[in-house]
Amino acid sequence: MGRSRGVAVAVAGLVLAVGGCGEGGTDEKTARSSAEPKPTRSPSSSPSPSSELVEWAGDMCESTVALRNLRKESAADLKEIRDSDDETGMLAHARALGYLSTTPADVETVAGDLEAIGASGVPAADRLRDALRKKVRSVANELEARSPAVGLEYAESTVADVDKRVQSLTPPQPDLPTLAKKIPRLAAAYEQAEQCAPGWKPDGASGDGGSPAPDATGPLPKAADGRNYAACSDGVCEVLVTSTADITAKGTKVHVIVADDSITFQSGGGLMQFGGAGGEAGFGNGLKANVVAHNKDGAVLKFSRP
Incomplete structure (x- = not known):
């Protein structure tokens, strides 16, 4: 009977020993696992475009x-x-x-x-x-x-x-x-x-070819006759027009319209329009009107006759 109890105690000790080893092994694995770096999942990203x-x-x-x-x-x-x-x-x-x-x-x-x-x-x-x-x-x-x-x-x-x-x-x-x-x-x-990108604007550079129009962005030069359109009566004058003007030069009546991006001459049934700052308008009796300069403030026009 005493032997049986001893055997039982021995068996119980063996079970405890085995159980202890098992628990100790689990803790060791857990510690080792926590110490090792865990693989991280890379965030999803857009593929690199060509x-x-x-x-x-x-x-x-x-x-x-x-x-x-x-x-x-x-x-x-x-x-x-x-x-x-x-x-x-x-x-x-x-x-x-x-x-x-x-x-x-x-x-x-x-x-x-x-x-x-x-x-x-x-x-x-x-x-x-x-x-x-x-x-x-x-x-x-x-x-x-x-x-x-x-x-x-x-x-x-x-x-x-x-x-x-x-x-x-x-x-x-x-x-x-x-x-x-x-x-x-x-x-x-x-x-x-x-x-x-928001707010992107195309280049404002001018295209190739040709020289820039005279005084297209700078101040207008002084017109010799200012706004005295009566000075054009003999067909020779240099005047400033900022919007519209009726000019009689060498007997020819010319209606002039100056906009920010164009100058229009109307005489009789004819209509001539120029963009930018350059241009020369010719009229039936040899009278000519040259655009000296033109910008948003107006235009300086030079009338001449043969």
Whole structure:
């Protein structure tokens, strides 16, 4: 009996020993496990875009900005034409001619830029490019058929019709920012393209070729005869015109309209318009009017005769 108890005690001790070893092993594993660095899960990130895709996104954003600026400028021009308050209506007509001479070319430029953009490799993005191309090309073709030489009574309505078409040049939906939110690779390219940054503006540098127009940005030179238009009666004078003026030079009556970006001469049934600061208007009796300088403050004109 005593043996049986001893055996039982021995067995119990063995069980405890075994149990103790088991617990000690578990603690040792736990300590070792906690001491070892645990693998961390890298956060999900957008795949790095190719330089070609970044360039593609930038070109698309640049065209989108160009269209937005074109819509804004067109609306401002239409308002300016409607607000022209000269009694003859020639100021509105001159501004309308200027608008109709430049706007179709501006739309054509954007259309050409879009057609030069290749494939992105992102199907949804390429569908957006194709849809925008089609929209801008359609409007460009419609405007190309219009003649800028419209009659005075049709000037405002023609500009209003062109402006309506320009205002339609908005990006199809979903647009590029919307697509970028759904496609990580496109989102990364969109973020890296500088033209897609908020507030980005295209370079204001002038194009190549030709010298800049004289005094286009600086102060106007002093006109020898100031605003004394009567000095032009013999056909020789140098005068300042800041808005409109009626000048009779060597028996020829000339109505002059000076806008920020154009100068218009009307004499008899003829109408001549010049953009920028340069230009020479010729009249039937040999009288000429040269633009000496022109900026937002007005124009200095020099009349001469043979």
